[in-house]
Amino acid sequence: MITQSVLEKVAKLSRLGITPDEIALMTAxxxxxIEYFEQVRNINLExxxxxxxxxxxxxxxxxxxxxxxxxxxxxxxxxxxNYFFVPAVLE
Amino acid sequence: xxxxxxxxxxxxxxxxxxxxxxxxxxxxVNSVLNRIKSEEQKICGYITLFEEQAIKQAQNxxxxxxxxxxxxxxxxxxxxxxxxxxxxDFLTTCGSKILHNFISPYDATAxxxxxxxxxxxxxxxxxxxxxxxxSTETSYYxxxxxPIDTVYVPGGxxxxxxxxxxYRGAIGALGxxxxxxxxxxxxxxxxxxxxxxxxRVSRYGLVAFASSLDCIGPIAKTVDDTAIILSTIAGQxxxxxxxxxxPVNKLLxxxxxxxxxxxxxxxxxxxxxxxxxxxxxxxxTIKELGKKCKAVKQISxxxxxxxxxxxxxxxTAEASSNLARYDGVKYGLRTTSQELIxxxxxxxxxxxxxxxxxRILLGTYGLSKGYYEEYYGTAQRVRTLIKQDFDExxxxxxxxxxxxAPTPPFKLGEKISDPLAxxxxxxxxxxxxxxxxxxxxxxxxxxxxxxxxxxxIIGPAxxxxxxxxxxxxxxxxxx
Numbered sequence: 114m115i116t117q118s119v120l121e122k123v124a125k126l127s128r129l130g131i132t133p134d135e136i137a138l139m140t141a142x143x144x145x146x147i148e149y150f151e152q153v154r155n156i157n158l159e160x161x162x163x164x165x166x167x168x169x170x171x172x173x174x175x176x177x178x179x180x181x182x183x184x185x186x187x188x189x190x191x192x193x194x195n196y197f198f199v200p201a202v203l204e
Numbered sequence: 205x206x207x208x209x210x211x212x213x214x215x216x217x218x219x220x221x222x223x224x225x226x227x228x229x230x231x232x233v234n235s236v237l238n239r240i241k242s243e244e245q246k247i248c249g250y251i252t253l254f255e256e257q258a259i260k261q262a263q264n265x266x267x268x269x270x271x272x273x274x275x276x277x278x279x280x281x282x283x284x285x286x287x288x289x290x291x292x293d294f295l296t297t298c299g300s301k302i303l304h305n306f307i308s309p310y311d312a313t314a315x316x317x318x319x320x321x322x323x324x325x326x327x328x329x330x331x332x333x334x335x336x337x338x339s340t341e342t343s344y345y346x347x348x349x350x351p352i353d354t355v356y357v358p359g360g361x362x363x364x365x366x367x368x369x370x371y372r373g374a375i376g377a378l379g380x381x382x383x384x385x386x387x388x389x390x391x392x393x394x395x396x397x398x399x400x401x402x403x404r405v406s407r408y409g410l411v412a413f414a415s416s417l418d419c420i421g422p423i424a425k426t427v428d429d430t431a432i433i434l435s436t437i438a439g440q441x442x443x444x445x446x447x448x449x450x451p452v453n454k455l456l457x458x459x460x461x462x463x464x465x466x467x468x469x470x471x472x473x474x475x476x477x478x479x480x481x482x483x484x485x486x487x488x489t490i491k492e493l494g495k496k497c498k499a500v501k502q503i504s505x506x507x508x509x510x511x512x513x514x515x516x517x518x519x520t521a522e523a524s525s526n527l528a529r530y531d532g533v534k535y536g537l538r539t540t541s542q543e544l545i546x547x548x549x550x551x552x553x554x555x556x557x558x559x560x561x562x563r564i565l566l567g568t569y570g571l572s573k574g575y576y577e578e579y580y581g582t583a584q585r586v587r588t589l590i591k592q593d594f595d596e597x598x599x600x601x602x603x604x605x606x607x608x609a610p611t612p613p614f615k616l617g618e619k620i621s622d623p624l625a626x627x628x629x630x631x632x633x634x635x636x637x638x639x640x641x642x643x644x645x646x647x648x649x650x651x652x653x654x655x656x657x658x659x660x661i662i663g664p665a666x667x668x669x670x671x672x673x674x675x676x677x678x679x680x681x682x683x
Contacts (some may be wrong), residue, residue, distance in 0.1 A: 149512075
C-alpha cells in the first residue's frame with residue numbers, strides 16, 4: 114500500500130525534493146501503477162534465472178589510458194591547477 | 205510544391221543527383237533549412253539548430269570534393285540527432301532543465317561515425333525528458349506536434365526526430381529506443397524507424413536512461429535510407445564494453461528475399477485493446493504480404509500480457525540509479541543551498557519534470573529494502589520468460605509481424621494526466637526491447653483518420669537484414 118508517508122520516505126531516499134501537492138497527486142497515481150505491476154508476482158518463476166542483459170556478451174576490457182582531460186576541464190566554471198571546484202560533499 | 209523539393213527526396217535519390225552533379229551540397233542544406241523555417245514554429249521538433257555550421261560545412265564540401273563517384277552514401281546529407289546523444293561542443297539537454305547548460309565534451313560513437321562519413325548535422329531534436337514518455341509532451345522545451353495533424357502527438361520519446369523527418373526538416377535522423385521510443389513515433393508520424401539488436405550500435409555518448417535496454421536507432425523516410433544510416437553507425441566500439449563484435453555487412457534491402465520467409469503473427473497482439481481500425485490495416489498488410497512470402501502462420505507469445513509491467517519495473521529501477529548522477533555537484537543545474545542534502549534535493553526538484561520524478565520514485569521504491577526481490581528481481585525473471593517466448597517462436601518463423609501501436613495517434617494532452625494509460629501505448633514495442641531483438645516500424649497498407657498505421661517487424665538477434673527486407677516488401681507494395 115502506497116501512502117503519502119511511504120512516498121515521502123522514498124523521495125528522501127532518492128534525494129528528490131517534492132512538494133506536498135506533488136506527493137498528494139503522485140500517491141494515487143503510483144498506487145495505481147504498483148497495483149498494475151503486482152500481476153508479475155503471480156507468475157510461477159521457479160527455477161527461472163533472472164536476465165540481466167539482453168544479449169550474451171563477453172565484456173571487452175580496454176586499456177585504461179587517459180587521452181585528454183582538456184575537453185572536460187574546459188567547461189568547468191571553477192578550475193585551479195587542473196582541479197575543479199565543486200560544493201563540499203563531505204560534512 | 206514540397207514533393208518536388210530536395211528536402212523531400214530520399215538519401216538514395218539525393219546521392220544520385222549529387223554524383224551526377226545535378227545539385228550541390230548547399231542546395232540540399234538550403235532546402236532543408238527553408239523547410240525548417242516554414243514548419244518549425246508549429247512543430248517544435250528541434251531544441252538546437254546548427255544552421256550556420258551546416259551551411260559552412262556544405263559550402264566547404266562543394267569547394268573541396270572533386271570526385272563525387274566514390275563518396276560515402278551519407279556525405280553531405282543533413283541528419284538530425286536526438287538531444288540525448290552527444291555532439292561535441294553543442295548542448296545535450298535530454299529535454300531536461302537539469303541539463304539546460306550541458307555542453308558535450310565529446311562525440312557519441314554513432315555521431316563520430318556519421319561525421320567520418322561526411323554527414324552534415326543539422327540540429328538536436330526535441331524529446332520526452334530523458335526519453336521518459338510515449339508522446340513527446342514531457343520535454344522542458346515544450347511538446348512536439350505531429351506534422352500530419354498538429355492537434356495530435358507525434359509519439360515518443362523520439363518524437364522530435366520523427367516529426368522533423370515527417371515534415372522534411374532533415375533527411376535522416378538518430379533516435380533512441382528503450383521500450384519503443386523510435387518505433388512508436390515513427391508509426392505515429394508515418395516514417396520508418398529501426399531499433400537494432402542490443403549491442404549492435406555503441407551506446408557511448410548516449411545519456412543513460414535504462415542501460416540494459418537503451419539502443420540508438422535510425423529514422424528516415426524510406427527503409428533503404430534507414431539501412432544506410434544503420435550500416436554507418438553499427439559495429440563494435442572499444443568505448444562500449446556491451447557493443448558486440450559481429451561484422452556489419454553493407455545492408456541492402458531486398459524485398460524479393462521474403463519469398464523464402466515464414467512470417468509469424470502472434471495471436472496475443474490481436475486481443476483486447478487493439479483499435480479495430482488499426483487491426484484492419486494490419487490484417488490487410490498481412491494479406492498482401494502473404495502473397496509474396498513463403499507462409500504466414502499464427503504463433504504464440506504467451507507472456508505478452510506481462511511485458512508492460514516487466515518493462516516499467518526494470519526501466520524505472522535502472523532510471524532511478526542512472527539519474528542519481530544529477531545532483532548539482534558535477535554538471536548541469538545547481539540550486540544552491542547552505543546545506544548539502546538540501547542542495548541535492550532542491551536541484552533535483554527544480555531540474556526534473558513530473559514524469560521523471562514519478563519514475564525515480566517508482567524505481568527507488570522497486571529497489572528498496574524488502575521490495576527488491578519482489579519487484580525488480582521478479583521482473584528480471586519474467587524477462588527471461590519473455591525472451592524464451594521469442595526463442596521458441598523463431599524456431600518456426602523468420603520474422604514476426606505486429607502492429608507497432610495499439611491505437612492511432614492521440615490528441616496532445618489526452619493522456620498526459622493518466623500515466624498508466626500512457627505506458628500502455630508501448631504494449632507492442634516493449635517485448636522486443638526486453639528480449640534485445642531488432643525491430644522496425646514501417647507504414648502499413650492503409651490509413652486510419654488520415655494517419656498511416658505502423659507495422660512492426662521483429663527479427664531474431666542480429667537479423668537486421670531480415671526485418672529490413674520484410675519492411676522493404678511492405679514499402680514496395682505501398683508504392
